[in-house]
Amino acid sequence: MVKMPVTIKEIAREAEVSTATVSMILNNKDKSISEATRQKVLAIAKKRNYIPNTMARSLVTRHTRTIGLIMPDIVNPFFPEIARGAEDRASLSRYSIIYCNTDDNLMREEAYVDILTEKMVDGIIFTHSADREGEADGFKRSRVPIILIDRDYDIPNVIGKVLVDNTKASYVGVNYLLDRGYRKIAYIAGSMHTQTARDRLEGYRKALHHNQLVFKDEFVKIGEYKSQWGSEAVNAFLKEKIPFDAIFCGNDLIAIGAIKALKDSGYKVPDDIGVMGFDDIYMASMVEPSLTTVKQPNYEMGYRAAELLINAIEKKELSVDNQSTKVDTIILDTELTIRQSTK
Amino acid sequence: MVKMPVTIKEIAREAEVSTATVSMILNNKDKSISEATRQKVLAIAKKRNYIPNTMARSLVTRHTRTIGLIMPDIVNPFFPEIARGAEDRASLSRYSIIYCNTDDNLMREEAYVDILTEKMVDGIIFTHSADREGEADGFKRSRVPIILIDRDYDIPNVIGKVLVDNTKASYVGVNYLLDRGYRKIAYIAGSMHTQTARDRLEGYRKALHHNQLVFKDEFVKIGEYKSQWGSEAVNAFLKEKIPFDAIFCGNDLIAIGAIKALKDSGYKVPDDIGVMGFDDIYMASMVEPSLTTVKQPNYEMGYRAAELLINAIEKKELSVDNQSTKVDTIILDTELTIRQSTK
DNA sequence: ATGAAAGCGCTAACAT
DNA sequence: ATGTTAGCGCTTTCAT
Numbered sequence: 001m002v003k004m005p006v007t008i009k010e011i012a013r014e015a016e017v018s019t020a021t022v023s024m025i026l027n028n029k030d031k032s033i034s035e036a037t038r039q040k041v042l043a044i045a046k047k048r049n050y051i052p053n054t055m056a057r058s059l060v061t062r063h064t065r066t067i068g069l070i071m072p073d074i075v076n077p078f079f080p081e082i083a084r085g086a087e088d089r090a091s092l093s094r095y096s097i098i099y100c101n102t103d104d105n106l107m108r109e110e111a112y113v114d115i116l117t118e119k120m121v122d123g124i125i126f127t128h129s130a131d132r133e134g135e136a137d138g139f140k141r142s143r144v145p146i147i148l149i150d151r152d153y154d155i156p157n158v159i160g161k162v163l164v165d166n167t168k169a170s171y172v173g174v175n176y177l178l179d180r181g182y183r184k185i186a187y188i189a190g191s192m193h194t195q196t197a198r199d200r201l202e203g204y205r206k207a208l209h210h211n212q213l214v215f216k217d218e219f220v221k222i223g224e225y226k227s228q229w230g231s232e233a234v235n236a237f238l239k240e241k242i243p244f245d246a247i248f249c250g251n252d253l254i255a256i257g258a259i260k261a262l263k264d265s266g267y268k269v270p271d272d273i274g275v276m277g278f279d280d281i282y283m284a285s286m287v288e289p290s291l292t293t294v295k296q297p298n299y300e301m302g303y304r305a306a307e308l309l310i311n312a313i314e315k316k317e318l319s320v321d322n323q324s325t326k327v328d329t330i331i332l333d334t335e336l337t338i339r340q341s342t343k
Numbered sequence: 344m345v346k347m348p349v350t351i352k353e354i355a356r357e358a359e360v361s362t363a364t365v366s367m368i369l370n371n372k373d374k375s376i377s378e379a380t381r382q383k384v385l386a387i388a389k390k391r392n393y394i395p396n397t398m399a400r401s402l403v404t405r406h407t408r409t410i411g412l413i414m415p416d417i418v419n420p421f422f423p424e425i426a427r428g429a430e431d432r433a434s435l436s437r438y439s440i441i442y443c444n445t446d447d448n449l450m451r452e453e454a455y456v457d458i459l460t461e462k463m464v465d466g467i468i469f470t471h472s473a474d475r476e477g478e479a480d481g482f483k484r485s486r487v488p489i490i491l492i493d494r495d496y497d498i499p500n501v502i503g504k505v506l507v508d509n510t511k512a513s514y515v516g517v518n519y520l521l522d523r524g525y526r527k528i529a530y531i532a533g534s535m536h537t538q539t540a541r542d543r544l545e546g547y548r549k550a551l552h553h554n555q556l557v558f559k560d561e562f563v564k565i566g567e568y569k570s571q572w573g574s575e576a577v578n579a580f581l582k583e584k585i586p587f588d589a590i591f592c593g594n595d596l597i598a599i600g601a602i603k604a605l606k607d608s609g610y611k612v613p614d615d616i617g618v619m620g621f622d623d624i625y626m627a628s629m630v631e632p633s634l635t636t637v638k639q640p641n642y643e644m645g646y647r648a649a650e651l652l653i654n655a656i657e658k659k660e661l662s663v664d665n666q667s668t669k670v671d672t673i674i675l676d677t678e679l680t681i682r683q684s685t686k
Numbered sequence: 687a688t689g690a691a692a693g694c695g696c697t698a699a700c701a702t
Numbered sequence: 703a704t705g706t707t708a709g710c711g712c713t714t715t716c717a718t
Contacts, residue, residue, distance in 0.1 A: 020687090402711065
C-alpha cells in the first residue's frame with residue numbers, strides 16, 4: 001500500500017475550506033484571505049508535509065520553471081563553468097536546469113530541442129563549439145525561446161545572445177606580449193571560416209597597427225584548431241627563418257603544439273619566445289603552465305545567459321502578445337590568465 | 344495572437360476518431376487499431392506538427408522520465424565525467440537529467456531534494472565529496488528513490504549504490520610502485536574519519552604484507568586532504584630521516600603538495616622518489632604530469648548509477664507494492680593512470 | 687472572504 | 703476496433 005502524497009484537496013477538506021482557498025494561500029495570492037484561515041491552512045500543509053505537484057501546476061500555468069542547457073560535452077573543461085554559472089543564476093530565481101550533451105552533433109541538437117520542448121521548458125540556453133556556421137532546419141517545431149552562448153548560430157526562436165569580443169580579446173593579448181617587450185609577434189590561426197577566427201586575427205592586426213608595427217603576411221599562418229598544426233606552423237616559421245620573438249595562437253590547442261615544437265627546437269618558453277593563446281577549449285594553462293592565455297569568462301557567460309532568459313520569460317508573462325523580434329545581445333570581455341614562467 | 348500547440352483533441356477531431364484512439368496510436372499501444380485509422384492519425388499528427396505535452400501525461404502516469412543529479416560542483420573535474428556517464432545512459436532510455444550543484448552544503452542538498460521531488464523526478468543520483476559521514480534528516484519528505492555514488496551516506500530512500508573498491512585500489516597502486524622497484528614506501532593519509540580513508544590505508548598495508556614487507560608506523564602520516572599537508576608531511580619525513588624511496592598519497596591534492604616539497608628539496612620525481620595518489624578530486628595528473636595516479640572510473644560510475652536507477656524505476660512499474668528494502672550495490676575497480684616521467 | 691466549477695492535455699478503464 | 707468517461711492535482715475566473 002503506497003502512501004500517496006498529500007494533495008491540495010485533502011488539505012482543503014481537513015481545513016474545511018475550498019481548494020481554491022488553499023491554492024491561493026499556498027501561492028501567496030492571499031490578498032483577501034483572513035489571517036485565521038491562512039494560518040490554519042498553512043499549519044495543516046506543514047503538518048501533512050504537503051509537496052505541490054508541479055506537473056499539475058504547469059499544466060495550467062503553462063510554465064515549468066525549468067530551462068534546458070544544450071552543450072557539446074560537459075567533460076570538455078570549457079563547459080562546466082558555463083553550466084555552473086547558468087545553474088547559479090537559475091536557482092536564484094528557483095529555476096532548474098536540464099542539461100544535454102550533443103557532441104556537437106546536429107541531429108542530437110535537434111532531438112534535444114524536441115525533448116526539451118515536450119518537457120515544456122521555459123527556455124533553452126544553447127552552446128556549441130563546432131566551427132560549422134550557419135543554417136539548421138528542424139528546430140522549427142519548437143516555440144521555446146533560445147539564448148545563444150559564445151557562437152552565433154542561425155536557428156529560430158533566438159531571443160538573446162551572450163558573446164565575447166574576440167577582436168578586443170586578441171588585441172589585449174597581443175598588447176600584453178608587446179608590453180613584455182616582444183616586438184616580432186607571429187600569429188598562428190586555426191580555420192578562418194568563422195567570424196570568431198576573423199575577429200581574432202583582426203585584433204592582432206589592430207594591436208600591431210596601434211603600436212606602429214607593420215602587419216606582415218609571412219608572420220601569419222592559417223591552418224586548423226589542432227595542436228598538431230601548432231607544431232607544424234612553428235616548424236615552418238623556423239624553416240623559413242621568420243625572425244619572430246613571440247607567437248599569438250588562435251586557440252589553446254594550437255598554443256600547446258607550438259610550445260612543444262619550440263621546446264623541441266631548444267627554445268625556452270616564454271623566456272626566449274613568448275606564446276599566448278585563447279584558453280577556450282582545453283584549459284591549456286593547466287597542461288602547459290608556462291602559457292599565458294586570453295580566457296573567456298565562461299562562468300559569467302552562463303550566468304548572464306540564464307539571466308537574459310529568465311528576464312525574458314518573466315517579462316513575457318506580462319505582455320503575452322508581444323512577439324518581440326528584438327534579440328538582446330550581451331558582449332563580454334575576456335580576461336588575461338597570466339602564468340609565471342617556469343623558473 | 345499566440346498559436347497554441349496542437350493537442351491530441353484537435354487531431355482526434357480532424358481524424359474523426361476519439362482522443363483515446365489517438366492516444367493509443369501515438370503511444371504504440373495500438374494492438375487493436377486498424378491500420379487505416381492508424382495511418383490517418385499518424386499523418387495528421389505529423390502534418391500538424393504535434394508535440395505531446397508531457398506535463399499532462401506525467402500527471403496521469405505519475406512518472407516524468409526525468410532524473411535528478413545532485414553533486415557538489417560541476418566545475419570540480421571529478422564530476423563532469425560522472426554527469427556525462429549518467430546523461431549518456433539516461434538518454435539511451437529517453438530520460439532527461441536535471442542537474443544541481445550543492446557545494447556540499449547540507450541545506451542545499453535538502454533544498455534540491457525538495458525541488459526535485461516537486462518536479463516529480465523519477466529518481467535521484469546523489470554524489471557528495473565531503474568527508475562528513477553520516478546522519479542527515481530533512482530528506483524525509485521525499486519519496487523519490489536515490490542512488491548514491493562513490494560515498495556512502497545515511498539518507499532515506501536509497502535503493503542503490505555505486506562505489507569503488509578503495510582497498511583494492513591502493514593495493515594495486517602500491518603494487519605498481521613495488522613493481523617499479525621502490526621498496527620503502529611511505530603513506531601520507533588525509534583524515535581517517537571516513538571508511539574510504541581507512542580502506543585506502545588498509546590496501547597499502549595489504550600490499551606491503553603480500554610482498555613480505557613490514558608495515559612501519561613511522562612511514563605513515565595522517566593529516567588532511569590538502570596539498571599543504573602533503574608538503575608538511577614530506578618535510579617531516581625528511582626531517583625525521585625516514586629512508587623512504589616512494590610515497591603513496593591519500594588523494595591527489597596531497598600528492599601535489601608532496602611533489603612540490605620533494606622538488607623544493609632537490610629530489611627528482613619520480614626518478615629519485617616515486618609518488619602516487621588517488622586522482623579523485625582535481626585530476627592532479629593534468630597539473631603535475633609526473634604523477635601516476637589511481638583513477639576512479641567516474642564515467643562508468645555515472646553510467647552505472649543511471650542504469651541502476653532506470654532499471655529500478657521501470658521494474659517498479661510492474662510491481663507497485665514491492666517496497667524492496669534491498670539496496671543494489673555495484674563495486675567498481677579503479678584504473679591506473681600512468682604518466683611518463685618528465686625526461 | 688470564500689466557494690463552485692471549469693478546465694489544462696492526456697491516459698486508462700470500461701463500454702460498445 | 704473504437705468511443706465514453708472519469709479523473710490526475712492544480713489554478714483561475716466568476717459568483718456569492
